[in-house]
Amino acid sequence: MSDPLTVVVSLLKPVPSISKRVTAGGDWRVERTEMGNPFYCAMVAGGCLLTPSGRDPIRLEAGDFVLVPEIFDFEITGLVPPGRQVTTRWQEVSPGVIRQGDPEAPTDVIMLVGHCSFASRDRPLLVSLLPDIVHVRGQDRLMQLVQMIDDETRSGRMARDMVLGRLLELLLIEALRSNADTIASPGLLRGLADPQLSVALREIHANPGRSHSVAALAKSAAMSRSTFYERFHRDIGTAPMEYVTSWRMALAKDMLMKKTAPIAEIAREVGYGSASAFSVAFVRHTGSPPGAFANAQG
Numbered sequence: 001m002s003d004p005l006t007v008v009v010s011l012l013k014p015v016p017s018i019s020k021r022v023t024a025g026g027d028w029r030v031e032r033t034e035m036g037n038p039f040y041c042a043m044v045a046g047g048c049l050l051t052p053s054g055r056d057p058i059r060l061e062a063g064d065f066v067l068v069p070e071i072f073d074f075e076i077t078g079l080v081p082p083g084r085q086v087t088t089r090w091q092e093v094s095p096g097v098i099r100q101g102d103p104e105a106p107t108d109v110i111m112l113v114g115h116c117s118f119a120s121r122d123r124p125l126l127v128s129l130l131p132d133i134v135h136v137r138g139q140d141r142l143m144q145l146v147q148m149i150d151d152e153t154r155s156g157r158m159a160r161d162m163v164l165g166r167l168l169e170l171l172l173i174e175a176l177r178s179n180a181d182t183i184a185s186p187g188l189l190r191g192l193a194d195p196q197l198s199v200a201l202r203e204i205h206a207n208p209g210r211s212h213s214v215a216a217l218a219k220s221a222a223m224s225r226s227t228f229y230e231r232f233h234r235d236i237g238t239a240p241m242e243y244v245t246s247w248r249m250a251l252a253k254d255m256l257m258k259k260t261a262p263i264a265e266i267a268r269e270v271g272y273g274s275a276s277a278f279s280v281a282f283v284r285h286t287g288s289p290p291g292a293f294a295n296a297q298g
Contacts (some may be wrong), residue, residue, distance in 0.1 A: 003067070003202075003205070004188060004192060004201050004202060004204075004205040005173060005176060005177060005188065005189070005192065006173065006237065007205055008126055008129055008188060009169055009172050009173050009176070009271060010169070011122065011126055011174075011250060011251075011254055012118045012119075012120050012123065012126050012127075013100055013118060013119035013120045014038070014116050014117070014118055014119075014165065014168045014169055014172060015116055015117045015118070015119050015165070015168075016112060016114075016116050016149070016153070016161075016164040016168050017037070017114075017115045017116050017117055018113075018115040018165075019096070019110075019112070019113070019114045019153040020096050020097065020098055020113050020114075020150075021097045021098070021109070021110070021111075021112055021113075021148045021150060022097075022098045022099075022109070022111050022112075022113050022181075023097070023098070023099050023100070023107045023109065023110050024046075024048070024078065024100035024101045024108060024109040025099075025100075025101050025102055025103075025105035025106050025107045025108050025109070026100070026101040026102030026104075026105035026108075027078070027082035027086045027101060027102070027118050028077065028078060028082065028086075028088065028089070028100040028101030028102075029075060029076070029077045029081070029082055029086060029088050029092075030075065030076040030077075030088065030090075030100060031073075031075050031088065032071075032073065032074055032075075033072070033073045033085075034073070035071055035072055035073075035074075035115075036071075036072055037070070037071070037115055037116065037118075038067070038068065038069050038070065038071070038116050038117070038118065039067075039068045039071045039074070039114070039115055040065070040066065040067045040068070040113070040114045040115075040116075040146070040171070040175070041060065041065070041066050041076075041111055041112070041113050041114070042064075042065045042111060042112045042143050042146040042147075042175075043060045043061060043062050043063065043064045043065075043109075043110075043111050043144065044062065044111055044112060044143075045062050045107075045109065045110040045188060046061075046062065046107075046108045046109035046110060046111075047059065047060060047061040047062070047078075047079045047108050047109065048060050048076055048077065048078055048079060048111070049075075049076065049077050049078070049079060049081060050066060050074065050075075050076050051074060051075045051076075051077075051127065052068060052071060052073070052074045052133065053072060053073035053074060054165065055133075058133070058135060058146040059079070060111075060135075061137075063137060063138050063139075063143065064135065064136070064137050064138075064176060065134075065135075065136045065137075065142040065143065065146070065177075066133065066134065066135045066136075066141060067133070067134040067172070067175045067270070068132070068133050068134075069127050069130045069131070069132075069134075071128050078101075078108060078109065081095075082103075088100075089101060089102070089103075091103065095154070096150075096153065096154055112146045112147065112150050114146065114149060114150075116168055119170060119286035120254075121253055121257070122250040122253055122254075123155065125142060125246055125250055126147075126250065128187070128237070129187045129189075129236075130176065130187055130188065130189070131176075131179065131185050131189060131190075132185055134175050134176060134178075134179045134289060135179070136175060136178045136179055136205065139174070139178050141174055142171065142174055142175060142178065145167060145170055145171045145174060146171065148167055149164060149167050149168065149171065151165060152164050176189060186235055186236055186237035187236065187237060188201070188236070190235045190236070191220055191232070191235050191236045194231070194235060196221040196222060196223055196231075197221060197228075197232060197235060197236070199220050199221050199222075200217040200218075200220050200221040200228070200232070200240070201236075201255070203217065203220050204217070204243065204244055204247060205247065208244075208248050208251055208270050208271055209268060209269050209270060209271045211271065212244050212271070213241075214228065214229055214240050214241060217232075217240055226253060228240070238284065244271075245281070245285065246285075248271055248272075249270075249281070249282065249285045249286065250271040251269075251270050252266055252267075252270045252278070252282065252290070253286070255269070255270075256293055256294040256297070257294070257297045258291055259294060263275050263278070263279075263290050263291060263294075266278070267279075275290075278290065294298050
């Protein structure tokens with residue numbers, strides 16, 4: 001439980017949805033709206049432009065991988081976008097293989113595209129800790145994992161869903177840690193890339209039941225209290241103790257859903273001296289008592 005990235009991906013509970021091979025030629029455009037789910041793409045050959053709503057286009061070339069943990073509106077086109085008057089044409093040429101554009105034109109692009117979902121009840125919190133967009137170049141392991149997911153999706157082998165779930169977790173971890181040194185937006189990875197903040201983050205994740213304070217966390221990070229608070233807020237995107245509380249509540253929800261322990265024991269594990277103190281914090285954070293939350297899970 002001491003590796004924050006592993007814990008976050010595990011708590012997200014990624015669920016595979018769609019995996020498909022897309023080829024394209026001639027003038028083509030793919031538009032999607034109101035998705036709200038994770039999207040990833042691995043470029044096998046050629047190049048294209050991915051344009052999430054409100055952002056500059058991202059140029060993808062052979063060997064590139066892109067992951068968007070929560071995407072709503074986006075467009076994908078060839079490297080030379082067609083005019084708006086061009087009607088999008090596509091057809092499923094075989095199970096799981098989609099052709100975009102002119103079916104008679106030479107194939108300019110081959111990509112593996114996947115969609116998934118996050119089953120966690122704390123999805124907004126956990127997704128907020130991740131980068132908005134992860135773009136990785138030249139990582140063969142990512143390409144191999146996407147290929148394995150695509151292959152497993154088409155198989156009828158035993159334990160297919162379990163294998164897909166594990167492969168998807170591996171893909172997310174590999175993508176996120178491959179991008180750890182180039183994180184610009186605030187979040188968990190940016191914090192983990194900071195040698196001092198990462199010590200405090202690992203302390204929070206490894207010991208959620210400890211009596212954390214800004215002063216103690218600053219000391220573990222070898223920083224003054226004011227410098228620690230300012231840098232944590234800037235790089236993680238929230239105040240240190242707000243992060244501690246949110247993380248404790250995420251862990252508590254997971255334990256309540258799994259019914260792994262009595263409420264009093266869960267309270268101790270996530271840092272509360274009594275079930276009543278935990279209940280007050282849980283109600284403040286979620287709007288319902290722990291017992292009612294657990295019962296609602298069935």
